[in-house]
Amino acid sequence: MSQNETGFQLALGERRFGRVNWLGLQTLAGREITRFLVVWTQTLLAPLVTAALFLLIFNLAIGPRRGDVMGVPFLQFLAPGIMMMTVIQNAFANTSSSLVISKVQGNIVDTLMPPLSGLEILLGYLAGAMVRGVVIALGIACGLAVVLGLFPAHPVLALLFVTLGAVFLGGLGIVAGVFAEKFDQMAAITNFIVTPLAFLSGTFYSVAALPPVLRSLSQVNPVFYLIDGLRFAMIGTSDAPIGLSIAVCLLASCSICALAWAMLQRGYRLKP
Template identity: 65%
Template sequence: MAVHNENTLGERRFGRINWLGMATLARRETRRFVVVWTQTLLAPLVTAALFLAIFSVAIGPTRGDIAGVPFLHFLAPGILMMTVIQNAFANTSSSIVVSKVQGNIVDTLMPPLSALELLLGYMAGSVVRGMMVAVAIGLGMLLFLGIEIQHPIWALVFVFLGSSMMGAVGIVAGIYSNKFDQMAAITNFIVTPLAFLSGTFYTIDTLPPLIQTITRANPVYYLIDGARYGVIGHTQTPWLGLVVCTAATLAVMALCWVWFAKGYRLKA
């Protein structure tokens, strides 16, 4: 029989945190996308560049300034944040769904990791991926569009919140989905519309009042607006956005914690 002392790894007495286990899970989630960097890091950069190129050719020459800045400068931060949240969502959702489909989710559930440690370990990969994608696109905006970040701290905060929020949403989607088609449905009918209908490609001031109200109920709108403020200094409500995004992130994280604690749709 194994003898346990006060230094035993993973011991739950006195609320001790399994730092090694949580860091190992975070490292695994990070290495998952780093080893296929052409798909997870280079591809989003190319996609963002294509969006900007298409809008530049099709609309840019005929579109006037928006909020006192060129159209492409207004568009770029929205595309940056949209790319960040899509990749953050994909990192956690794909990890959990693949583990469930392959039947090796037990390898994650068996180690002495609490619900909070599982949550933070999974989210760490999404945050790192989101930050790396944001840095890559930000450098591209600086080199090719000449856009200098006006408020770096604000930009960093909203990129972090966007990665955290959608990483947590990805956990919810991954836990709920037992098959790839269920995950595809969540991506196509929930995540993508939230990203595209959040002011990414336009300012909501041009929308009818009812649509503006609906848009303001979308937390992703505040992520886009916050990123736009951080990059070009244009915003509708930066502090309100900070509060809404923080509250939404904590709410989704709380749901993830409850589901991990109960083993909802994870344990047979």
Template identity: 70%
Template sequence: MGVRRFGRVNWLGLYTLASREISRFVVVWTQTLLAPLVTAGLFLMIFNIAIGPRRGDVMGVPFIEFLAPGILMMAVIQNSFANTSSSLVISKVQGNIVDTLMPPLAPLELVLGYLAGGVARGLFVASAISVGLWLTLGIGISHPVWALVFVTLGGVFLGAVGVIAGIFANKFDQMAAITNFIVTPLAFLSGTFYSVQALPPVLETFTRLNPIFYLIDGARFGLIGVSDSNPWLGLAVVSGACAVLIFAAWQMIRTGYRLKT
């Protein structure tokens, strides 16, 4: 019996994979949703106590308000990356990756299924932190559409990076190396804790080459209405980067790179 498809897409298979990836983090919500909320709160509290009163305003807003969107986006990208990468690595280590590769799902459908879990986890985390920021600091959302767009793109971007990293890594220590030496430095050197206008020209140029900078900056514009760059430029840069990463993940799955050998 053939697979029931609507058009050229196996929607049932895609829905099933996406549901599995979402259920992975929902069943352990204290680790995947509550823990990021607590971590974000601790970051904001420590930075506010340590340097907030002496830092003054940044770009015309109090330092704690300037910092909050960056902390939110960092939580989003870290959790989106963790969801996709851990799913693939665990499947490879346990030897059951074949259960995902054997069903009649096209390579792009596999990529989109994994990304659905990463994006959903990022949106859940962003929603929880946004409510916390509103309740504790009174920070609302200045531009809801922009905030939603950049949070979603953040989930797609780091979710795709997670798919690529999960395919490449065969062991947990390899994944830890990718996280510690690539993902974390790019996240911290992205204008989360400072305005790039305060950087020397060389470092400012380097920061503006980092796509995560535009995610942080876009989230900041969406939440508090200020930014270091034009949000339309950020949208173009991040959308292009997402397209490249999705293509790379598709190519790796299509060829079976480090999956079928």
């Protein structure tokens, strides 16, 4: 190949290390994982303590007077919802905080300047969210096994829904982090979008007990299917068919990741 041809290909953007920059992707993913591991008391221990407090408070306030829900004790019904809520909140926080902090501190250029495509940046950020979500889920699962004697009825499905939850909210965190320019905007997105999605999705109740209008609203919330699917995987019962939950979660995760990919590829609100 002539020197002119080589220069022409490089001008078109062909990367000399192949179709995928594995070293760059690995480096970005490692950075995002290390980022939450170095402050594990805040990013891993604190969510585990919060989940335990939720279960303790509900047990003290409601548990003794509440009968079985969907054929299982109330705490066993509640546990999968608490687990998924904790996973998705931390997956969202991992990607959104990383982007917003980089933008505010002005070092987002360190991520944009290396030869990484939009897809590689997306996968690097999602890796951190997925690892953090899975580690938290495993920690909660171990606690549930020791304290409640609750073991997953379908372990593979449980891992699938935890991963999908981390991917969906990790992707949403990237979209929010790209859109937000400062911390108060990020706080508004968290308070008015993420928290309602988590709390109004069957975390603490069965949607079958809701009035028809509220039940219909809950069933268009993707987080409902994440929580309901994990509940089926943990205790073997759910409000929606498990096949429908998997399909909705896959579609929601792919859709939000496609949007995040497009924003990163264009450099929307990232490049001057």
